[in-house]
Each structure stands twice: as structure tokens, then as C-alpha cells.
Amino acid sequence: MSRRVTPALLASAVLMAGLVGCSTQTRPSQHAPAPPVEPKAAATPTPQVAASRAPQHTFAVGVRQLKLNRNGRALPTTLWYPAAGQSGGAARRSAAAAEGRFPVVMFSHGLGGRPDDYATLLTRWAAAGFVVAAPAFPHTSAGADNNVLDVLNQPADVSYALDRVLALGTTADDPLRGRLDGERVAAAGHSAGGVTTIGLFTIARDERLDAGVVFAGTALGVGTAFAGAAAPQLFVHGELDEVVEYAAGKAAYDKVPWPKAMLSLPNGDHGRTMLKDKAALRVVSDTSVEFLRWSLYGDAAAKKRIPTDATRGDIATFDDHL
Template identity: 85%
Template sequence: MASTVLIAGLIGCSADTRPTTGGQTPPPEPTTVATPTPQVAAGSAPKNTFAVGVRQLKLNRDGRALPTTLWYPAAGQSGGAAKRSATVAEGRFPVVMFSHGLGGRPDDYAKLLTRWAAAGFVVAAPTFPHTSKGADNNVLDVLNQPADVSYALDQVLALDSAAGDALRGRLDGERVAAAGHSAGGVTTIGLFTTGRDDRLDAGVVFAGTALGVGTAFAGAAAPQLFVHGELDEVVEYAAGKAAYDKVPWPKAMLSLPKGDHGRALLGDSATLRLVSDTSVEFLRWSLYGDPEAKKRISTDATRGDLATFDDHL
């Protein structure tokens, strides 16, 4: 998982640091300012819980291998483990792009991500070429990852019109979010700043910081949910809070007084259930446009005195 290498590698980067490609000077940081126009129309999220299917995509962006795991709502009885290549449920589902932490892999987060899929979302999680488990842990390559996620999103959304693909007609490309943990949180913030992907309607940042990608949030309003442990030993809580404070859109921060860098995201615990329930309701509201889900966000967030909730949604 993420380690202190994340801080060691990014601490020398200013908030304006941008990735380089092929030795060329990167383009200047976008000057577009954030606007208050929401992108998702009002609607209703599914009330039922789905079974979950899982499959793999072999993606490659200009020599950068990006094998991507897809979790999706499946037909059949809900509950139990995700089933490989299960039949896709009926309906059209929003897409959530998830970025893992340094030294991690998508499967590490399966307990959280399968809960999202069971709630009615297609979750796509690339394995990054230099920051995943077994890679060279080149932390500065995090700055290239927002472009990796945008490329992976291109390929995932293309399945909606791909002849013969099981997800044909099942993906709602007008309702898309990005989420990520630690280095993946940096990646996610980057998708709303230096690497703004205008298709994104919302973001979820777990234990993230804006080091290297800055806080020049741009484009149409995209609600953000930050989740951070106050005892985080890798990315200081203050660093995550500082990035959160710069978000100009509807936002909320779930703070875990006893939370560390995010180990609670990896196992079935009371904290995971609270984070899962809160983030599910946030995604139901921000991607399905469900007003009833919005009412439930703060209730879930403050359940059991496990967290505090700064709510500006």
C-alpha cells in the first residue's frame, strides 16, 4: 500500500508541478476557473442491491500497460463475492473510475468497490505501471496517472457501443465520477485540476493531497467528498484538509478521529461500513441526482460517533 515514499517523492514538487511526456515541456496549467453549473440532472438511484460481476480489460496507453478491473451490477441474487463475467443486470449505470495507492492494486479495495457496484455503479480500476504492487514505485509517475485514468475512461465508455460486449447499452457516460486513495487520491484531485476531465461529475478522495497537481479546480461544478484519518501517518490530515478547503464546489469532508492512512478501507470493519455507506449515498446523489440520497449522507456519516462531518453539499 501507500508508504512514506509518496511524501518523499512529492514533497519536492510545487503545487504547479506537471508531468512531462517525451522530454517535451508540459502545457501550462489551465486557466479555466471553476463554474457553479452542475452537470447531472435530477433522478432516482436504484433502491435494490445487485449481485456483482467482475471482469478484466487489457488496456495500454502508448506503452503504459493499464490492466483494468471492472466491477459491475449483475443479474441474480445479491450478496456474496463478485462473480467473474457474470451476466450484467438490466439498466444503465453511472461509471466510477478508481485509482489505487502506491504499492497497491485494485483488488486491495474489493470490499469497498464491490459495495459501490452492488449499489448500482460500474467501477473501473486501472493498475498503474509504476506505482502498483511489484512495480518500481516511481512516485513521480503519479503525475502521469490522471491522463491514464482519462484514457481508461475512454475505453470503458466505448464498451457501451461495442458490438457483442456484455456492457453494451449498460453504461451511462453522462454520469461519471473519479475516486482514489493516497497516490490515487492525488491522481483524483489531478483529474479536477491540471488534468481536468470535463466528463467527471463528482470526486471521492481518500487520504489524498494536492502535492504535484495543485488546487486550480476547473470546469463545471463537480461535488467532492474527502475522507481522511486524523492519525494518518503517511499523508498528514492537514494536507488533505488544505486541499479540501480549496475546492470551490459543493463538498464534504468525513474525518475519522482514530483513522490511519486507510487500512480500514481494506477490511470489513465498522469504519469501512460507515465510509462505504456515506460514499454510496454521495454517489447516488452526485451521479444519479437522487435528492433523497443527499438527505441520508450526513446521517450515515455521523453514525456511531466514528467520524465528524463537514457538510457543504
């Protein structure tokens, strides 16, 4: 299946500073204004992936670094991937890849964050049978100048990084040669990374993407003109979010025209609950894994398990339109 990347038209968009404090650290509350009104775009009615079955076991996890650069924008990218050997334990540096062809998930960190901040969650995705690529952005990662307006350049960064990651699957002698399924690709991100992810389905639509996962995100700056083939979306948001108001995330979710679901954490904040609290992390991890198994592998049995995982322990509520 041939898929074309639509050029990003980001120069005219304006992103207000409502995303200050997008990492999992405690930050002052900022109230984001409503996203700009965008014309609705037509979408085809069905997801893109063919039905198959996700792996029924967990994998060991390997991790490696890529030195990527897009026109002077340094994008060091961490890769977590299914590895050969006994499952469990920490990710192993440059471990041999497991046998098989695996879907790819591009992950975008929050403002002032790093890919490693999300290692526990992303390692679980890799163990379930996904290759996860997480670039560190040049102006919004830890130690950078925290220029929130540069979020508008990040969808193009992700598409570029995806180009380079998928190229590994056909690169002679690369450990991931023959291991990447470029027809099964998702984007995910937290906070400013959630804005980045929404942008990849709106004004910077990357037609290779089959699904999205938005953690504590908003459409501020990138709009809600969701376009292209239907790409199921999972939104995850804490109702006590002190940075990106729950209502802002819900407003973006409500505009998604495709199969979608929203996992709401009544006691959840901007990210610490989701990523640090073990019980909440389990619900978020299990729900997102089953969502990715369904949306990228086309695994119908995984779809049936999503509501059970989402509502386990009464930690979250689940709005299900998948």
C-alpha cells in the first residue's frame, strides 16, 4: 500500500503558552484557550490495517540510540524493540532483535521531558510486540530552551524520524532489517507531545499513520481538522490535570471523526499519576497495549479486552466508541 506524507503547513498556526510544564514534573497551572476553528475534513470510514493476530507472549526488550538530524534540527532518537531472549527485566542495550515483523509506534515527549521519562510505559509496549521510536526534540526536551512554539515544527520532525526508522528495515546489516512492518504505524505522545500527535492527524497529516494515542493533549495550535483515512484514536487524560485542562483534551477528543475511546482518570493529574502510580500505570499500560494490538495488528480479540482493562479497579472511566 503506497502512502504519501502530506507536507506540514504549520507556519501560520499560533500556539499559546498553555503547555508550559508538559513534563511529569510539578508546574504552575495554565489554562489553555479553545483551539482554533478549522474546517472539517472528510475521512474514509474504516481503519487501514488488515486483520491479523498480535503476539500472545511478551518479549525481552532491546534499546538503542539513533543520531538523527532534520535540516539542522538534532533529533536523537531512542528505540525500544522486541528482543531475543528471556522476557522480563530491564531493556538491554543493543540486544539482538526478536524474530518477526513488528508495527512501529512513534512517541513524542512533553515540554521539558525526555524519552527516558516514559521508559516504563514504552518498554511495556515493546515487550508486547511493538518497535517504539522516541525522538528528543531540539527546543522542548530537558535542558533545551523550552520554546513551546517549536511544538509546531515537531510533527514534521516525527515524520522525518519515521522515514529514518522505517529505512532501518531495509538497511543491510542493520539489526532491525526485516523486522519492521511499515504498513502498521501509530503515533503517540504526552502533553506537548500530544499536540504533536494530534498535528500528525490534522494539519500535518502523515498518511502512514494507522492510529494515535494522546496522553494529556490538546488541539491548541494544530486544530481539529482530522483528515485522511480513518485512524482510531485513544485519548488518556487526568480529570485533575493542572497543566492541560481535562476539558481541553475532551474537546479535541470529541472532534475525532473516527473510531475512538477516552480513558479518564478521576484522580489523575498531568502525568505523575499516569506514569508513577503503579495501579494507574497498569490500567494505562494494559489499555494502551490492547488498543495498539487491535489498531495495528488488527487483532479483534484484543479489542474485546480493552473495556475490561480500562475499568479494572475503578481507577478510570472509559468512553468507548471503537
